[in-house]
Amino acid sequence: MQKSEPFGESAKYRIYTVVAVMSAVTLILVGQLVRWQVVEHHRFVAWAEEEHQDEIVIPPRRGDIRDRTGHLLATDLIEYEISASPKIISNPQATADQLADYLDLSRDELVALLSSGKPWVPLQKAVSQANGEAILRMDVVGLQVEPRSKRVYPEGDLAAHLLGFVNSNGNGFYGVEGYYDNRLKGKPGLQAGERSPFGELIPMGSSRFVPPVAGATLYLTIDRGVQFLIEQELEKAVRNYRAQGGSIVVLNPKTGAILGMAGFPDYNPNNFSESSEALFADPNVSEQYEPGSVFKILTMAAGLDSGKIGPMGTIYDGGSIEVGGRVIYNWDRQGHGTVDMTDVLAKSLNVGVAQVAVALGKEQFYTYIKRFGFGRLTEVDLANEGPGTLKTPKDASWHESDLGTNSFGQGIAVTPLQIAAAVGAVANGGLLMKPYVVERIVDAERDVQVKPTVVRQAISADTAQTLTDMLVEALDRADSEAQVPGYRMAGKTGTAQIPVPGGYHPTLTLASFAGFLPADDPQVLVLVIIDRPTTSKWGSKTAAPTFRRIAEQLVVMLNIPPDDVRLAMK
Amino acid sequence: MSSNVIVSLKPKNVIRHIPWQLNSRSALGLVLLLALVSLVGWLYVTQASAVTTTSYRIDEMRMELDHVNNQNAALIMEIAQLEALSRVEQRALALGFQPVNDIRYISVDGYPAAPSSTDNAFPAAPIENSVDAYVADVEQPNWWLTQLDAVAEWIAGQ
Incomplete structure (x- = not known):
């Protein structure tokens, strides 16, 4: 009995073609894998880390200024900047009711802002420490409560020319604030680590915390x-x-x-x-x-x-x-x-x-x-x-x-x-x-x-x-x-x-x-x-x-x- | 011979042919292995849980510390405002105090003099640059101005 060929010539050709195409595709895929896994490994690792890693610069506390007897002439207080993401806020009316007691905005103004549909709206720039902390405790999703330092002078205009002032960016101008700006500023700290999609640090992930160094306290010769x-x-x-x-x-x-x-x-x-x-x-x-x-x-x-x-x-x-x-x-x-x-x-x-x-x-x-x-x-x-x-x-x-x-x-x-x-x-x-005008400089390391x-x-x-x-x-x-x-x-x-x-x-x-x-x-x-x-x-x-x-x-x-x-x- | 053996792949037959019968030593070893793996797993999960809890607690405490520090700063500020001289003066006048106009000192024989509040608090640094380049500079007038002066004097016939 004559053994017949299972495939004809044309079928063989098609098979070879398919094999060749698949081999080429496989080669391309392997090549890409090699590129991603070996050649551009670092780039992708960095990219991935960028997605998950987060760094927060922690501003240092600006140093105090005191007179020769130790009485406080200038110090830093915390105030809060409040903003909102209206698209995320689920109930603008209820949120406005809550916020109206703590902000200088009426309930209607707050409802209008929180219902605006904008991705982000500022609500109030300078909110007192007590009010800011009350808003923080509300824990409303879609509200941003950012603490900011504010320079305050408890004696008001006493020695104003001599002290100078600090602007909203934390830079000192004129007087002692201007001259000793670098000493008063201190060094910022850093909090770095892997963050979850909700923005929280993953405890088991890699993390780094460098505490900020507060600025020096200056004692003046001024009485x-x-x-x-x-x-x-x-x-x-x-x-x-x-x-x-x-x-x-x-x-x-x-x-x-x-x-x-x-x-x-x-x-x-x-x-x-x-x-x-x-x-x-x-x-x-x-x-x-x-x-x-x-x-x-x-x-x-x-x-x-x-x-x-x-x-x-x-x-x-x-x-x-x-x-x-x-x-x-x-x-x-x-x-x-x-x-x-x-x-x-x-x-x-x-x-x-x-x-x-x-x-x-x-x-x-x-x-x-x-x-x-x-x-x-x-x-x-x-x-x-x-x-x-x-x-x-x-x-x-x-x-x-x-x-x-x-x-x-x-x-x-x-x-x-x-x-x-x-x-x-x-x-x-x-x-x-x-x-x-400065008779003593006290910082974390020296007096x-x-x-x-x-x-x-x-x-x-x-x-x-x-x-x-x-x-x-x-x-x-x-x-x-x-x-x-x-x-x-x-x-x-x-x-x-x-x-x-x-x-x-x-x-x-x-x-x-x-x-x-x-x-x-x-x-x-x-x-x-x-x-x-x-x-x-x-x-x-x-x-x-x-x-x-x-x-x-x-x-x-x-x-x-x-x-x-x-x-x-x- | 063996080629004639028919192997049935029905689950019932497969189960029957698996060597379930372990000797006691092997069984103990397997149990210990399982226990060890379970222990390691339990330890890992427990530790991870503890680390996570502690980490959140540390974060909370750090925030609490910041909060207390901020409150402390606010209280210090409040005290300083209450001690502000302008406020103290108003309060003193409201309470009926008057500025002192007639101060009389008495001297007590043999009583040591109290050091003045403005006495030298620190020894002065040694004298440096008692005559520096800045001071000496005026004694060497500008050459060009000197020449101009000379020409002016010559023109004036002096």
Whole structure:
């Protein structure tokens, strides 16, 4: 029996074709598998991890700011931002009923928002901690309750310029907040791990938790009692003398520690966004002014220290003097005849100090001015400090006449803190101290005590003592309204014209007084500046009595007994 | 011979031919193995359950800690607000207190003087840069300005 072929030629061909096609498909599939499993393994693993792994950055708590006694001046609180996903919320009416008690939105507004069908709607940005936690406890699916830090200042506008503020992104601006922003911020933490489709961490999965590191707590040199006092007195002075503003600096001349620093008008850092941006800068460190006659202290210091003049030396005041082609007059346009150096200070004679400057010569005069720190930053630990403006013979814009005008504080621009630090050098035996405002920094690792820093010996200790005695005597001779009964004190008034385009304003002035006490052992220095007083333009009638009111209370607050008691105790 | 054996694949026949009869040693070994596997499984499930519970508990406690810290911060803030000097002053005036205007000190013989609150708290750092480049700079006038001055003086015939 002839064995017949099970398949014909055409059937074989079809079978081979099918086998070839299937082999090709298999090869392609295997090739793809190799590509996915071997060649692009890492990419797919990363992709898969991306789907399941989640990382949450945990913001650190910003450090507190406290005064020298530990009282809280700035801290962080939690508030909540509430938003909703209307598509997920099952019962908008019931949810609105629940939320209406805790948000500043009416029930109808909430129903409208929750029924809008939008994927996401913001409900309220800043909800108090108590209300936010109440909403959190409702546990409504579709509601997002996000905690956010908010910087708060429990004393309101107290020391606003000095503290600065923190914006909604957590960045500090101005003052201590701006200068120490990195130290206050701390380091963010991290929570990473596998998450379930509901967004919860899978306990058995891989996870990582790095706790956040809180920012450093800063203890300031500021005494909030002193700060409160000078802010009150400054506001009273601006109101009483119908001025446009003012500023006060109180520092310890022995260390440069700032005990209080006020500027008016100010703002409330809790609501900084509602204030004019022009109010943010601290006038004591950021704004410059022509110091006027207070600067005579420093010209006199230079003259005494160089030996060009002596304390008992005399000059002839004919009422005017020409320096560099410019005629300089006294404030009263009068000549005072032969006067000694103490009289030059007591009567605040422009002609007298101009003669001192001429005697010094331009190089020596400006060397001393620089020794007192003018024309450059004091390097105080506050943001946005300005260097002032000092023209020296090296500058093209300097003119010979500047030597005369600069000697009594005209044509030179300084910051109030520069003046306070420079006069502080006279009070501190000639040592110029760097002003500072943070005395202790405490973080998780360290507790750093900030030490006072000597900038340089601006004048000798003998000169400083001689000048102090002259300033005490000058206040006595002038019968100054700055004097505090029972205390021997040194100081000088200033009445500076205000520069305007083309010259100086005919009537408006900056009235000031810088003084320190007790003269034999200076413990506190106060600089008062009244901006454009209108009841009287003179520093002796506005800034000097303000100084006295402040000093009278400061000596009680800082436990400085009157001279007779204090010296008897010694 | 064996080629003549007909093997029926009916379940009844298959069951009958499976060697069920184990000796006691093998049976004990099998039971122990099963017990071990069960124990390991039970331990894993128990541990996984415990880890999960603990993990959720840790999360809850961490949230609770945050919550307590936040409440603590809020209370500290409230205390600070109540201690604010502006509020204390208002409260003191409302209670009839008056600012002190007449302070009198008495000196007690032999009583040591109390240190002042503004005395040097720390020793000052050593003096550095007593004359630095900034200060010295003014003593070397700009060369170009000096030349200009000289020319101006020459023109003026001095």
